[in-house]
Amino acid sequence: MSDQSTPGLPDYLPLLFQGVPITLEATFAATALLVISGFVFGLGRWSKNALIRWPAGFVVEVLRGSSAIAQLFWAFYVLPYLGITLEPFTAGIVVLGLNGGAYFSEVVRAAFASVPRGQTEAAVALSLSPWFRLRRIILPQALPIMVPPFGNALIDMLKFTALLSLVTIQELAYRADAIRSVLADAGPVYSLTLLIYFAISLTFSLLIQVLERLVNRWAGRSSTVDARGGPRSSVPRWAFRSW
Amino acid sequence: MPPDKPISDGTVIPDDALLAMHDVTMQYGARTVIDSIRLSVKAREKLAIIGPSGSGKTTILRLAMGLERPTAGFIRIDGQYMWHAERNGTLVTSGEQQARRARRAVGMVFQQFNLFPHMSALQNVTEPLVHVLRVNKQEAYDRATDLLSRVGLATHLDHRPAQLSGGQQQRVAIARSLALRPKLMLFDEVTSALDPELVGEVLNVIRDLAHTTSMAMMIVTHEITFAADIADRVIVFDHGRVVEEGAPEIVLRHPQSPRTQQFLKAILER
Amino acid sequence: MNFQWDWGFALQTLPTLFQGLIFTLEATFFGSALAFALGLIWALARLADVPVASQIVRLWVEFVRGTPLLIQLYFLFFIFPSYGVTLPALETGMIGLGIYYSAYASEVYRAGIEGVPQGQWEASLALGLPLRRVWGRIVLPQAMRFAIPVFGTYVISMFKESAILSTISVLELMGQANIISAETARYVEPLSMAALIFLCISYPASRLVRLLEARTGAS
Numbered sequence: 001m002s003d004q005s006t007p008g009l010p011d012y013l014p015l016l017f018q019g020v021p022i023t024l025e026a027t028f029a030a031t032a033l034l035v036i037s038g039f040v041f042g043l044g045r046w047s048k049n050a051l052i053r054w055p056a057g058f059v060v061e062v063l064r065g066s067s068a069i070a071q072l073f074w075a076f077y078v079l080p081y082l083g084i085t086l087e088p089f090t091a092g093i094v095v096l097g098l099n100g101g102a103y104f105s106e107v108v109r110a111a112f113a114s115v116p117r118g119q120t121e122a123a124v125a126l127s128l129s130p131w132f133r134l135r136r137i138i139l140p141q142a143l144p145i146m147v148p149p150f151g152n153a154l155i156d157m158l159k160f161t162a163l164l165s166l167v168t169i170q171e172l173a174y175r176a177d178a179i180r181s182v183l184a185d186a187g188p189v190y191s192l193t194l195l196i197y198f199a200i201s202l203t204f205s206l207l208i209q210v211l212e213r214l215v216n217r218w219a220g221r222s223s224t225v226d227a228r229g230g231p232r233s234s235v236p237r238w239a240f241r242s243w
Numbered sequence: 244m245p246p247d248k249p250i251s252d253g254t255v256i257p258d259d260a261l262l263a264m265h266d267v268t269m270q271y272g273a274r275t276v277i278d279s280i281r282l283s284v285k286a287r288e289k290l291a292i293i294g295p296s297g298s299g300k301t302t303i304l305r306l307a308m309g310l311e312r313p314t315a316g317f318i319r320i321d322g323q324y325m326w327h328a329e330r331n332g333t334l335v336t337s338g339e340q341q342a343r344r345a346r347r348a349v350g351m352v353f354q355q356f357n358l359f360p361h362m363s364a365l366q367n368v369t370e371p372l373v374h375v376l377r378v379n380k381q382e383a384y385d386r387a388t389d390l391l392s393r394v395g396l397a398t399h400l401d402h403r404p405a406q407l408s409g410g411q412q413q414r415v416a417i418a419r420s421l422a423l424r425p426k427l428m429l430f431d432e433v434t435s436a437l438d439p440e441l442v443g444e445v446l447n448v449i450r451d452l453a454h455t456t457s458m459a460m461m462i463v464t465h466e467i468t469f470a471a472d473i474a475d476r477v478i479v480f481d482h483g484r485v486v487e488e489g490a491p492e493i494v495l496r497h498p499q500s501p502r503t504q505q506f507l508k509a510i511l512e513r
Numbered sequence: 514m515n516f517q518w519d520w521g522f523a524l525q526t527l528p529t530l531f532q533g534l535i536f537t538l539e540a541t542f543f544g545s546a547l548a549f550a551l552g553l554i555w556a557l558a559r560l561a562d563v564p565v566a567s568q569i570v571r572l573w574v575e576f577v578r579g580t581p582l583l584i585q586l587y588f589l590f591f592i593f594p595s596y597g598v599t600l601p602a603l604e605t606g607m608i609g610l611g612i613y614y615s616a617y618a619s620e621v622y623r624a625g626i627e628g629v630p631q632g633q634w635e636a637s638l639a640l641g642l643p644l645r646r647v648w649g650r651i652v653l654p655q656a657m658r659f660a661i662p663v664f665g666t667y668v669i670s671m672f673k674e675s676a677i678l679s680t681i682s683v684l685e686l687m688g689q690a691n692i693i694s695a696e697t698a699r700y701v702e703p704l705s706m707a708a709l710i711f712l713c714i715s716y717p718a719s720r721l722v723r724l725l726e727a728r729t730g731a732s
């Protein structure tokens with residue numbers, strides 16, 4: 001008697017896909033925190049004042065000194081003993097957001113540092129307020145530079161959310177692993193999961209390109225993104241002949 | 244005033260020409276940079292090429308060196324076709340291997356020097372000696388030292404390009420190209436990227452080469468006085484065509500073509 | 514909640530943690546070697562602009578970079594046995610790390626090679642240098658000037674990321690910390706000591722890389 005009711009991967013697909021919104025939620029929340037903390041740390045490290053710069057630098061180095069997974073485990077298992085009990089999801093977002101922010105702070109710092117000092121000096125000479133200076137002179141020159149690395153950070157964050165599966169959060173990776181253990185067949189479910197992540201990251205890439213165009217327009221620049229006809233390769237055609 | 248017509252039509256290319264460019268056209272997409280020109284250089288001849296930017300003078304040199312492949316026409320150097328082979332009496336197009344053989348007779352000095360930055364001056368010069376001429380290391384070392392001395396850099400053998408001035412770097416570049424003993428040497432605006440006070444030392448080296456070696460030379464330059472001094476023949480280029488050609492005294496002092504007159508006026512009045 | 518840090522216990526965990534550290538370093542070393550070797554192959558495959566192969570490599574690189582390392586590791590870990598490949602978890606982890614980082618390395622190689630000025634190619638062609646020499650002595654050395662500091666940061670990254678191997682049962686630094694925590698029901702000391710060890714190695718290493726960056730940038 002053939003058993004038609006043995007569940008296969010198709011039966012678990014809904015369960016798998018239900019992980020996608022959770023993954024996306026975690027990605028966006030953590031990325032938001034990444035941006036905020038990135039600016040806080042980045043501006044702190046860019047500051048002329050050593051009293052701000054050094055602590056900011058210290059925090060950044062500690063956060064960058066170990067991996068996200070180590071910090072996740074630490075937050076999940078150790079913090080309760082120190083009196084801090086967070087929901088797993090919150091803890092996960094905070095860890096990923098701060099960890100990512102520590103890396104992103106370098107992007108922020110470098111972008112601000114790349115604005116020619118003459119700009120600030122000219123603004124001061126024109127008696128413009130510091131707030132105005134920041135908003136109208138410096139940001140439009142610093143922000144466009146931050147967009148491509150931000151795109152990378154966003155996609156990295158998507159990948160990092162998979163680590164949340166290790167601290168009981170039932171996002172996409174968690175469900176994939178659960179289905180795998182039920183079906184005892186890794187290939188199909190993991191392949192599909194990889195494809196889902198790939199599809200999301202490609203979508204993110206497209207969105208980032210749009211963002212790039214928008215930011216460049218706001219900043220008053222002609223876009224540096226060239227959709228068609230990229231630069232000609234500096235490697236000549238003959239470099240691979242008769243190899 | 245006779246109409247300004249390019250004199251490349253009907254130009255006869257002598258059979259014994261070292262370099263022959265026959266009806267050569269160079270197009271980049273829709274843009275024609277070189278328009279069906281005929282040009283030849285005899286052995287030991289010093290040819291100066293002048294003209295406005297974008298006229299195609301650099302492209303002519305690059306074609307002579309085989310850095311680019313012409314859209315039409317053929318190029319022959321020292322009896323070898325650059326991009327063609329003779330099969331049963333007809334010409335067929337050929338590829339990189341053939342070009343490599345043809346390039347042996349030609350050397351080039353670039354406006355941007357193009358020295359190998361991670362090697363010393365000496366190593367830059369021994370590189371082609373060891374790996375193209377397959378000379379042994381000691382012999383290469385001796386030859387390279389000799390060449391660098393000739394261009395006045397005997398005391399800078401172990402310096403890296405970054406430690407040398409622009410004029411010194413260009414002289415190393417010249418020594419490096421000389422190592423292969425080319426029959427034709429191409430100079431592509433070799434002093435244009437130099438500070439004014441360094442131009443003279445490089446021009447002196449070229450002048451010395453002109454008088455002491457048997458190389459033919461094609462010199463693209465803005466240094467009109469220099470061109471007048473060492474060239475046997477001067478060619479004026481404009482919009483991918485030869486607009487005037489002849490002895491330096493005539494072309495540079497009493498140019499016939501209005502374009503040449505315009506160009507020289509602009510250049511000499513600075 | 515009262516918590517007392519037990520220094521005695523913390524120090525006791527060290528020998529086991531250091532055993533794990535050895536595996537961490539092993540994974541980092543071999544993973545890096547694989548990454549930098551594969552990365553060059555991908556980069557050359559893309560630069561050669563071969564009609565179909567180059568596009569496939571491009572897609573492959575984007576795929577590896579756009580999907581989580583965790584899932585890739587799981588995939589390898591569970592798939593290998595079903596194809597008759599019986600590799601210990603550590604080796605599987607090394608391969609996983611190597612493949613993942615090779616995708617990043619290929620972009621660095623590409624940028625480095627593309628960054629070599631066109632004039633270098635032209636001078637080499639004008640001199641008639643053999644192709645092997647052009648790549649080996651002229652172009653790649655200049656490309657590596659750019660690539661090496663970036664590779665340094667990747668090695669450090671891999672060192673930290675290797676903690677992920679604990680999820681496929683490798684007893685590296687993180688894995689050992691987890692074992693100790695599970696066995697003793699004490700989490701704070703092992704996990705904190707592990708994090709500290711990570712920090713004590715990666716921080717000086719990253720300073721070293723920054724120094725290297727400054728030196729190759731200046732010369």
